[in-house]
Each structure stands twice: as C-alpha cells, then as structure tokens.
Amino acid sequence: AxxxxxxxxxxxxxxxxxxxxxxxxxxxxxxxxxxxxxxxxxxxxxxxxxxxxxxxxxxxxxxxxxxxxxxxxxxxxxxxxxxxxxxxxxxxxxxxxxxxxxxxxxxxxxxxxxxxxxxxxxxxxxxxxxxxxxxxDAELAAWVAGTKSLIARFQGDYGRALEYVRDGYQWVGAGHGTGEARLRCGEAQCLANLGDSRAANAALDAAEDAREGIRRPDSLGGLFGFSQAKQSYYAGSSLIWLQGGHDAERAAREAVAAIDAWQTGPADERSLDDERLAHIYLATARVQLDDVEGAADAIGPVLSLPLEDQISWIVKRADRLAGMLSAPRYAGNRTAVETVEAINALAA
Structure with missing residues (x-):
C-alpha cells in the first residue's frame, strides 16, 4: 500500500x-x-x-x-x-x-x-x-581499592577517589606485585584533577620507585596486572588535567611510551581500550601544547572505531578534546573544525 x-x-x-x-x-x-x-x-x-x-x-x-x-x-x-x-x-x-x-x-x-x-x-x-x-587476600584487596578509586574518578568525585587509594595502601607489601604502583598512579590522577601538579608528579615518581622495588610478580596478569605500558598510560591520563606546559610535555611522552609498549609488547598484555584512550590523551596533551595537527594525527585511529568498541571512557574523553578544539582561538583552523566534527559523529 x-x-x-x-x-x-x-x-x-x-x-x-x-x-x-x-x-x-x-x-x-x-x-x-x-x-x-x-x-x-x-x-x-x-x-x-x-x-x-x-x-x-x-x-x-x-x-x-x-x-x-x-x-x-x-x-x-x-x-x-x-x-x-x-x-x-x-x-x-x-x-x-x-x-x-x-x-x-x-x-x-x-x-x-x-x-x-x-x-x-x-x-x-x-x-x-x-x-x-x-x-x-591482600593483593585482591589492594586491586579492589584501586578499582573503587577508578569508579569514583569516573563519577568525578576525586576526594572520595583519593580516600579509596590511601585506604588501599594498607594492603600492599614491600615488593609484592604491582599493587602499590597502581595505587600511586591512581593517586596521581586524583591529585592532577584536584589541580596539584607537584603532588601529582611526585606520586608518579613514587610509582616508578614502587615498580623498581618489585620482588614478587602479580599472581594474575591481564586485567589484574599493571604493566609498564599501563603505568605510562596512567601518567599521561593524569597530567592532561593540569595546565599544560611541562605537565603536557610529560603527558605526551608517557602516552607515546604506552602506545609503543602495547604495540610492540606481548599480546596478552595489550589493552586495546587503554591503547585507544592513550591516543586521546596524546591528542589532548598536544592541544595543550598548541599542536592541533599533531592532535588530529593522534586521535585518527580512534575515529574509525566500530560502535561495539566505543566504550564509555572513549566517548567521555573524546568529548573533552572536542571542547578544547572548539575554543575561539581555533575557529579558523580547518583541522580543528574537522576533528571536532569527526568526534561529534563518533559520539552520535
């Protein structure tokens, strides 16, 4: 009919x-x-x-x-x-x-x-x-503390996220797995979002010291491990919340290190979602350094993802990048405009 x-x-x-x-x-x-x-x-x-x-x-x-x-x-x-x-x-x-x-x-x-x-x-x-x-099981308890902090950070409650991290330190032992390094990086994310550059960088440095002091590996890897790539990823995802400058430079270095490590390292340690997010963090740091072309190049692999791979974190973080590229200073920048349009299409 x-x-x-x-x-x-x-x-x-x-x-x-x-x-x-x-x-x-x-x-x-x-x-x-x-x-x-x-x-x-x-x-x-x-x-x-x-x-x-x-x-x-x-x-x-x-x-x-x-x-x-x-x-x-x-x-x-x-x-x-x-x-x-x-x-x-x-x-x-x-x-x-x-x-x-x-x-x-x-x-x-x-x-x-x-x-x-x-x-x-x-x-x-x-x-x-x-x-x-x-x-x-202290190892699992420390992992849970870090995960609860991650959830609180997702919700934007960085004070509570910091409390979860600091409560988790009671479960880490000297040289026992990567639990302390993960918690230190979580603390850095909290402090960076709270605007404390010096303390955030100190926490990342403490995470490096904790990794160097590991004497016993994690009892289980994958989601429950915390590789060097993941640690670099955390560093990059922390410092992009500060005011740019040296923090953005370190964030860009750490994001590149994370991507390289995942692409060249063992397959069973490669976290595809985090690798994709690292591209967004690299792009964010480059915008903070006023490198719009470099930012567009960094986020390129993310913009072609199929729907099932667009986890909530990707949409959330890409949206912030789109907001930065929508600033009046980039109104006449074709690369910035096209990248914003592509991010909006991804979210839609």
Missing amino acids: TGANGALVEQWRREDQARQEAAAVHRTRAAALAMSRDLTALADLDITELQEGVTATAVDYLASPPGPMMDRAHTLRGEAFERLRSGHHRPQDRSDLYVTAGRLSGVLSYALLDMGDSDEALEHATAAGRCAEFAG
Missing part, C-alpha cells in the same frame, strides 16, 4: 532485534547485580578448575568488548557462587573460591564501568572486596 517494497518491515525487524538484544543485556545485568548483592551479604564463602577460566577472562578482557566479558564472568561466577553456597568443595579450596568469586566480581565491575554504569560497577567492586576480606 505504501510502495515501500518491504523497507518498513525490514526497519521493524532491525529495531525488534535491537530491542531483544537490549532486553537480554538487561537480564544479564540484573542477574549479575543480584548475585553481587548476595556475595556482599554472604558471611561465608571457595576452586581450581574455575581458576583457568578466570585467568583466561582476565587476559581476554584487555582485547575484548565489555559485553561478552560480562556474560562470561557472570556464568563463571555463578558456578563459583553455587559451590560456595552448597558447600560442594574441599575445605582447603574455600579461600581459592573466595578469590575466584572476587576476581570475577572485579571483571563485572570493569565491564559495567566500561558500559557506563558506575553505580552497578561499584556494587560489583564491593562484592569483590568482601570476597578478598573472606579469603584474606
């Missing part, structure tokens, strides 16, 4: 499929959140066959979209949770099950944060913290 040749039906089909997919994601999120609340309230919690799944998930997360990782972590944690609740485990496995459930809660926390829901992310992180407490 309309002469649409099936176009209307096809449009309905696509939208109906999108609705079904959104409903499936909502069901998984709701079920995962309910389990996090149960784990948080559980006063008693423990497995070896699950640990391989946790290890693979921690590594795979660095190069995978958050949605599939959320599904996998929820499924694995369900098995760990059932064994803990039913008591179907050996007594000596109890602590390992706590750690397993805690790490999978940590994966869910990161996934929900990458999907833009910081409130649900915090509940999963709280569950991870309770598991660390029941297991007596």
Whole structure:
C-alpha cells in the first residue's frame, strides 16, 4: 500500500532485534547485580578448575568488548557462587573460591564501568572486596581499592577517589606485585584533577620507585596486572588535567611510551581500550601544547572505531578534546573544525 517494497518491515525487524538484544543485556545485568548483592551479604564463602577460566577472562578482557566479558564472568561466577553456597568443595579450596568469586566480581565491575554504569560497577567492586576480606587476600584487596578509586574518578568525585587509594595502601607489601604502583598512579590522577601538579608528579615518581622495588610478580596478569605500558598510560591520563606546559610535555611522552609498549609488547598484555584512550590523551596533551595537527594525527585511529568498541571512557574523553578544539582561538583552523566534527559523529 505504501510502495515501500518491504523497507518498513525490514526497519521493524532491525529495531525488534535491537530491542531483544537490549532486553537480554538487561537480564544479564540484573542477574549479575543480584548475585553481587548476595556475595556482599554472604558471611561465608571457595576452586581450581574455575581458576583457568578466570585467568583466561582476565587476559581476554584487555582485547575484548565489555559485553561478552560480562556474560562470561557472570556464568563463571555463578558456578563459583553455587559451590560456595552448597558447600560442594574441599575445605582447603574455600579461600581459592573466595578469590575466584572476587576476581570475577572485579571483571563485572570493569565491564559495567566500561558500559557506563558506575553505580552497578561499584556494587560489583564491593562484592569483590568482601570476597578478598573472606579469603584474606591482600593483593585482591589492594586491586579492589584501586578499582573503587577508578569508579569514583569516573563519577568525578576525586576526594572520595583519593580516600579509596590511601585506604588501599594498607594492603600492599614491600615488593609484592604491582599493587602499590597502581595505587600511586591512581593517586596521581586524583591529585592532577584536584589541580596539584607537584603532588601529582611526585606520586608518579613514587610509582616508578614502587615498580623498581618489585620482588614478587602479580599472581594474575591481564586485567589484574599493571604493566609498564599501563603505568605510562596512567601518567599521561593524569597530567592532561593540569595546565599544560611541562605537565603536557610529560603527558605526551608517557602516552607515546604506552602506545609503543602495547604495540610492540606481548599480546596478552595489550589493552586495546587503554591503547585507544592513550591516543586521546596524546591528542589532548598536544592541544595543550598548541599542536592541533599533531592532535588530529593522534586521535585518527580512534575515529574509525566500530560502535561495539566505543566504550564509555572513549566517548567521555573524546568529548573533552572536542571542547578544547572548539575554543575561539581555533575557529579558523580547518583541522580543528574537522576533528571536532569527526568526534561529534563518533559520539552520535
């Protein structure tokens, strides 16, 4: 009757499929959140066959979209949770099950944060913290403190983020893993956002000292490790919040170092989302140094990303860059205008 040749039906089909997919994601999120609340309230919690799944998930997360990782972590944690609740485990496995459930809660926390829901992310992180407490695992507890600080920074509450970091220092031991270096870098991000250049740079220097003092590696890598590339990434993402000058110069150097390290280093340590964000931080530092052409070159790889790879952090940080390039001083700069248009198209 309309002469649409099936176009209307096809449009309905696509939208109906999108609705079904959104409903499936909502069901998984709701079920995962309910389990996090149960784990948080559980006063008693423990497995070896699950640990391989946790290890693979921690590594795979660095190069995978958050949605599939959320599904996998929820499924694995369900098995760990059932064994803990039913008591179907050996007594000596109890602590390992706590750690397993805690790490999978940590994966869910990161996934929900990458999907833009910081409130649900915090509940999963709280569950991870309770598991660390029941297991007596200081390494996981320090990681949770750093993750809670990350969530608070995402929410823009840098005072609370700083409290989480400083509370986490009680869990780090001399030379035991990368926990202290991660917390020091988190502290630098807080201090930079609070406008304290000297303290932020001092915290980054302290993170370098902590890395040099490592005598025992992390018990698990991937999402739960903190590589040199990640440390450089944190340094770059901290100092771009200051007033430019020497801070912007260091931020640019650190962002370049992070990108180079990820592109040339071991594949299982490459964090694609963070590598993409490092391009945005490099572009931001270059704008602060009045290098618009260099900024456009730096963000180029991000602007062609497919929708499923555009995590919330990318849109959030690229939007700030667009605001900087929209300043009146760049009104006649064609490169600045075109880059802003491309960022706006990415967000749309």
